[in-house]
Amino acid sequence: MQCFMALIRGLGGLCPCPKCLVSNNELSDLTNSFPLRNVQETHLLMEKVYASRTATEKDGLTKEFGLRPVPNVFFDVNFMDPYMACSFDELHFDSGGLWSDHLFAQFKRHLDEMPGQVARSAAVKIDSRFSHMPPWSTLNHFKSVTNTSFNDGSKHRDISKTFLYAAHDVFQSNAARQLLKCLRAYLNMTMYGSLDLQTETTIAEGRKAVLKFSEMISIYEPMSSRSENPEVAKKSWNFIKMHYHVHQFDDIFEKGVSRVFGTKINEKMHGPLWKIYHERTNFKNVADQIIRIQQQFMVSVTIRSAINDLDDYMEGLDDVNSDQEDIIEESFYLGAKQKEIAFLDLENLYKSDPSFSRFRIHVGEFLTRYLSAQRSLLSD
Incomplete structure (x- = not known):
């Protein structure tokens, strides 16, 4: 793209x-x-x-x-x-690219170059360690990986995290052991690249990790070229997803953390398309079918949403009408709870209180000042 x-x-x-x-x-x-x-x-x-x-x-x-x-x-x-x-995409360039198509594939080739029984024992040991890996939050658990093909970038990333532990003592050749060192450098590089908080220090360390990975590959490449297995020997690291790591931390510096411009955050959006393909198509000319069925889903979701909004609105009207009915049924009285009383009676009632001395005159003076002030404001 x-x-x-x-x-x-x-x-x-x-x-x-x-x-x-x-x-x-x-x-x-x-x-x-x-x-x-x-x-x-x-x-x-x-x-x-x-x-x-x-x-x-x-x-x-x-x-x-x-x-x-x-x-x-x-x-x-x-x-x-x-x-x-154009930006570096960890999901497809690393987990679903450099690791899945190259590093992981090369480890499998090194397994194939081992003698038959030794290779089977090595594969069983790797799969057993994956199977017995304790559960960990957000980490996929696998029963076996050596004979299984994956096309999920997120699962490939979890395999790469665990593979170093599972295969650290399995391989015999110096080239395969060097490839394990490459994997360790790769994991450090991806760790810095996927941080959710980046600083000048982490970006500088990430750039160093890229150079370290390049160094490990440059050591491994001539070692693997001497392998008796032609599939191992002919492996070339001259591909674009390898080179793109040169730009990885430049993108982070210019655009922010990798999750801002990567596709991993949208990977779950593929789920509905996968279900449409497997459950609603005949596997022929699927593009037109998927588009049509997805449009039907979107139309139905829009209609359902409009119906829910209408139901919420009508329910709100019912609540308002119910409240109004309750108000009408209740009795209201506007006014003070005390009975009316004349100023003279009020003064006589509280004649022992100096605050009520000449009460009628004070109220009159107050009203005169207040009404005069209001008249001035209105005339201005």
Whole structure:
């Protein structure tokens, strides 16, 4: 998706990163930085492309930068930088990418290179330790992992957290042990990257963790290339999800903690789509079916919500009417509880109290001053 937003050629291009101009043969080295893609520079380049007459000329101008010779609609949006908008996504780049497709897959290949009975014993030991792992809040529990395929990024992340404990003494080759060191560096890197509170110190430590992981991989790669298992030996770490860690902590520094721009927080939204696919489609041309069924769900939810609002409103009216009926049925009297009494009688009643001496005269003076003041305010 990021390749589409940046309109680059993707993994097949000479510069496959949507954020910088790294060469396609330097993706595994996380110690180097490369010039960032720039909207203004791309604008100037595309003007030359538009002026070119042949497709060959256009392709020649953009191929070096890994761009496609077509206009990017995001450039027409004010203050929009699609290169900066592209962000590191821990769920799909780490848990569902670097770990699941590369580190975890490579550990399985190292298991396969071990002699038959030894490999089975090693797999049983790993699975047994996963099965006996004590329950922990928010941590998925697995009975086995070595012979199971997962496609859930969150579950893959929990596997990576536990795998180092489960396999720390299982592998025999130096290359596999070095890969365990790579995993430890990977876990430190992801730990710093997924913090919900970042400071200058944690970001600096995160950058160090990225360099440490790159160092461990650079040590492992030549060791694995000497493996007798061709699947282990031919493994390349020159892929975009490896390189993207160069930009991970830059994104955090510029945009905030990773949960702000990652997709993990929205992963649960896939559940309804998964249920529609499995329970309401015939597994053919599913896109149209899913869209139609999802629209039906949204319409039904909207109607149900409107009915609930109407019920709440009518219930409120019933409560108001009930209160009014209660008020009408009750008896009200406006006035003081004491009976009327003349000023003269009041003075005689409290003649022993000096406060009531000349009470009628004091009340008259007060009313005169008060009414005069009110008359002045009204005339102003």
